[in-house]
Amino acid sequence: MLVSRKQAPSLKRQLWVAFLVVPPIVFMSLFVVYPILSAFAYAFYDWQGLARGEFVGLKNFKEVLFGATMAPVVWNAFLHNVYALVALMIIQNGGGFLLAWLLYKEPFGFRFHRIAVFVPVVLSTIIVGFLWKLFLNPNFGIINQALYSLGLDSLAKPWLGDSSTALGALILANAWHFVGFPTLVYLAGMQRIPPEIIEAARLDGTSEWQLLKNIVWPLVAPSTTILFTLLFIGAFNWFEIPYVMVGLDGSPFGTTDVLGLVFYRTAFGNQSASIQNFGMGSALATLLFLFIVVFASMLTLWLRRREIQF
Amino acid sequence: MKLTRRILMGAAAGSLLLSGTAAMAQQTELTFWSWRQEDKAFYQDTIKKFQEKNPGITVKFETYAPENYQTILSTALAAGRGPDVIQVRAYGNLETIATPGYLLALDQQNVPELANFPEASLAAETLRADGKVYAVPFAMQAQLVVYNKKIFKDNGVNPPKTWDELMTLAQALKAKNITPFANGTATAWQNETIVGGLLSSMLGKQFEADIVAGKANFTDPRFVGALTKLKDVSQYFSPNFTGVDYPSSQQLFVAGRAAMFAGGSYEVANFKNQNPTLDLGVFPAPVMKSGDQHLIATYYDGGYAVNAKTEKKDAALKFVRYLATPEYGTAFTNTLKNLSPIKGIKIEDAITQEVAKLAENSMSYLMLVRFRYQEPSGSVLLQSNVQKMLAGQQTPEQAAAEINKGIATYYKPFQK
Numbered sequence: 001m002l003v004s005r006k007q008a009p010s011l012k013r014q015l016w017v018a019f020l021v022v023p024p025i026v027f028m029s030l031f032v033v034y035p036i037l038s039a040f041a042y043a044f045y046d047w048q049g050l051a052r053g054e055f056v057g058l059k060n061f062k063e064v065l066f067g068a069t070m071a072p073v074v075w076n077a078f079l080h081n082v083y084a085l086v087a088l089m090i091i092q093n094g095g096g097f098l099l100a101w102l103l104y105k106e107p108f109g110f111r112f113h114r115i116a117v118f119v120p121v122v123l124s125t126i127i128v129g130f131l132w133k134l135f136l137n138p139n140f141g142i143i144n145q146a147l148y149s150l151g152l153d154s155l156a157k158p159w160l161g162d163s164s165t166a167l168g169a170l171i172l173a174n175a176w177h178f179v180g181f182p183t184l185v186y187l188a189g190m191q192r193i194p195p196e197i198i199e200a201a202r203l204d205g206t207s208e209w210q211l212l213k214n215i216v217w218p219l220v221a222p223s224t225t226i227l228f229t230l231l232f233i234g235a236f237n238w239f240e241i242p243y244v245m246v247g248l249d250g251s252p253f254g255t256t257d258v259l260g261l262v263f264y265r266t267a268f269g270n271q272s273a274s275i276q277n278f279g280m281g282s283a284l285a286t287l288l289f290l291f292i293v294v295f296a297s298m299l300t301l302w303l304r305r306r307e308i309q310f
Numbered sequence: 311m312k313l314t315r316r317i318l319m320g321a322a323a324g325s326l327l328l329s330g331t332a333a334m335a336q337q338t339e340l341t342f343w344s345w346r347q348e349d350k351a352f353y354q355d356t357i358k359k360f361q362e363k364n365p366g367i368t369v370k371f372e373t374y375a376p377e378n379y380q381t382i383l384s385t386a387l388a389a390g391r392g393p394d395v396i397q398v399r400a401y402g403n404l405e406t407i408a409t410p411g412y413l414l415a416l417d418q419q420n421v422p423e424l425a426n427f428p429e430a431s432l433a434a435e436t437l438r439a440d441g442k443v444y445a446v447p448f449a450m451q452a453q454l455v456v457y458n459k460k461i462f463k464d465n466g467v468n469p470p471k472t473w474d475e476l477m478t479l480a481q482a483l484k485a486k487n488i489t490p491f492a493n494g495t496a497t498a499w500q501n502e503t504i505v506g507g508l509l510s511s512m513l514g515k516q517f518e519a520d521i522v523a524g525k526a527n528f529t530d531p532r533f534v535g536a537l538t539k540l541k542d543v544s545q546y547f548s549p550n551f552t553g554v555d556y557p558s559s560q561q562l563f564v565a566g567r568a569a570m571f572a573g574g575s576y577e578v579a580n581f582k583n584q585n586p587t588l589d590l591g592v593f594p595a596p597v598m599k600s601g602d603q604h605l606i607a608t609y610y611d612g613g614y615a616v617n618a619k620t621e622k623k624d625a626a627l628k629f630v631r632y633l634a635t636p637e638y639g640t641a642f643t644n645t646l647k648n649l650s651p652i653k654g655i656k657i658e659d660a661i662t663q664e665v666a667k668l669a670e671n672s673m674s675y676l677m678l679v680r681f682r683y684q685e686p687s688g689s690v691l692l693q694s695n696v697q698k699m700l701a702g703q704q705t706p707e708q709a710a711a712e713i714n715k716g717i718a719t720y721y722k723p724f725q726k
Contacts, residue, residue, distance in 0.1 A: 049384050049406030068719060069685050137558060138550030158553020161496040163703065249498035249690075252552065253698040268381060272499035273689040275402040275682065276380075 036289065043282035060283035070280065077250070077257040084171055084258065085235035092175040093227050096182025101212065103183065104190045114187070118180035125177065129244025132173035136160050160246060163255040170256055174241050182227045189223035190216060218308055225303040229296055236292050239264070249273065259288055338625040340369045341393040345379035352645045360632045367625045369395070387412040387617070394620040395629055398445050399612040400434040402682040408437045408444045414616040415442040420627055423634035431651035434610035434679070445613025446634045449648040452575040452665055453506030453607040453675055459589040461488060461569040469593040473512065473539060476596045480546035483569050490546035492568035494554020500573070501696040502689055506607035506675050507572035508543065509536040511595040515605065518673045522680065524723025528714040537699060537706035544700045552701045564588070575665045579647035592661060594668050606668045609675035610651065684720045691716040
């Protein structure tokens with residue numbers, strides 16, 4: 001059907017559109033845009049508890065990035081976020097891609113597995129965190145118990161208490177929780193590939209590896225764009241799993257500290273260790289927000305460019 | 311005729327209304343906020359007793375979840391609202407609310423009962439900037455060692471007096487496959503309670519005085535020596551203790567599988583609730599050599615404050631004064647098994663009596679009382695560095711140096 005672009009839609013239709021669009025815009029402005037902007041403003045003030053003090057310009061930002069007290073904590077946490085991003089990129093998104101490929105080939109019981117792989121995504125993150133904390137308990141957790149019963153006593157560890165394994169344990173728990181999401185997105189992407197392309201490649205005698213590398217992977221690029229961008233945002237906003245499993249302090253001794261935890265401790269205080277500094281917390285949140293917006297946009301643009309239209 | 315009746319009825323209704331408002335004006339309703347949902351029954355009871363004595367005043371008790379309490383409260387206060395009477399915390403957390411002027415300063419003029427409180431408890435509710443008291447303290451807590459009397463009796467051992475006795479006792483229990491200490495270090499703040507419970511007698515009151523006076527810092531041999539002892543005794547903590555968090559170590563002790571728990575006096579009521587058959591006792595941190603003074607580490611939880619902007623100041627002060635009476639302190643201590651700091655209370659519970667007696671010889675729970683006002687707080691530093699030391703990732707000397715370095719960023723006497 002051809003519709004002239006110049007023809008203005010009827011008033012009734014305009015009202016209908018406004019009726020649909022205005023409430024969510026008002027809602028978003030009130031509960032998303034306004035708090036973000038006010039947090040941005042808060043960052044320029046000195047705070048005493050939740051009472052606003054005097055305007056201090058960029059002092060809070062300077063403290064967060066270069067201050068002797070805050071900066072080492074912030075950069076330590078930032079590196080852990082980067083580590084989590086890279087590790088989850090490989091384990092969670094990479095694992096999702098491989099799982100999707102297995103499901104795509106429709107092996108025996110694929111209908112069951114297609115649902116099973118997505119079930120943990122539906123669970124509450126709090127529950128997943130507690131569940132994994134129990135699994136990893138050094139004395140009665142299922143993981144160490146399994147190692148003991150296999151005679152692999154030397155591999156049993158206090159996973160969440162050992163500085164060399166704690167962050168890795170959090171990453172694995174997170175990957176277990178969310179791997180179903182990239183799996184589903186990649187599976188949908190693979191099912192969009194015209195079957196004749198894959199059949200033609202098969203007829204030409206490509207190996208499975210070549211098929212994956214040269215045909216499937218490039219053709220699911222749009223899925224990769226979405227998943228990588230979402231993971232990037234998720235990895236730098238990472239909070240729930242660390243909070244539930246190791247607490248606000250990034251225990252043991254800061255080896256699992258991430259920016260989300262630092263922000264919470266700084267802005268709202270940690271009842272059992274520190275007091276709150278709302279201005280510095282707001283400054284950190286603002287910096288994190290800007291970092292994510294800028295890099296996520298750049299990442300999206302770069303990933304978009306390598307997508308192939310078909 | 312009709313009209314006069316209407317007028318009469320109107321006048322009657324009007325006078326009824328007027329008398330109604332007059333009665334309401336006499337009745338002052340106070341709101342009272344707290345984070346202690348679990349103590350609601352106790353507070354309702356207290357309010358009933360108070361109302362019987364003060365017929366013109368009613369009190370409405372409202373609670374909020376502890377983790378959100380400070381935020382909800384400060385938001386309300388910042389907006390010029392908030393309750394008339396407020397349960398507040400102590401030390402650094404009190405300052406975030408008292409500094410902006412939200413609380414009414416209390417003294418012996420408006421609350422004469424303050425004379426009945428120990429100095430240290432009032433210090434906990436004092437703003438350092440103006441030296442004024444802003445709340446009536448409600449509970450003293452202590453860090454010490456809680457022990458399972460049955461396990462001690464079955465193995466023929468007594469609470470240790472000296473550090474050497476403690477080590478021998480722990481060794482003997484471990485040889486019999488009993489976990490000597492239920493403690494674990496995975497939950498950061500547990501490291502601070504362990505230090506308070508086990509090392510206070512070795513640090514000593516003089517150490518605290520020297521730190522406050524700026525004559526010593528945390529690289530002092532007394533502090534490093536105590537940390538070294540802690541490292542020694544950690545071999546008797548719960549198996550895999552670096553991965554054992556607070557709830558797990560509590561469970562280990564409650565199940566009767568460990569003999570001791572270094573931690574807060576508040577644990578006792580909690581342990582008993584979960585397992586009423588437990589027979590418990592407490593003892594202070596062991597001393598280095600016999601003859602030294604046994605100490606526990608004490609601090610105050612918080613207090614009851616009056617909103618500076620309340621329009622019902624007189625009624626609010628009356629209620630807060632009631633919360634400062636020995637009568638209230640006695641009820642508080644015996645019902646909640648938490649030690650009220652008010653002098654002259656009668657304690658029924660045997661362990662609470664014991665804690666009160668031990669508290670006669672005490673030092674401050676140092677980092678909370680003295681160094682939780684600025685970042686990096688002494689608590690943050692102590693918790694993470696002791697955790698690291700007990701995990702074998704740094705020596706006691708390194709831990710002490712790190713703690714000292716952090717505090718020196720804002721504590722002038724350490725900067726010399």
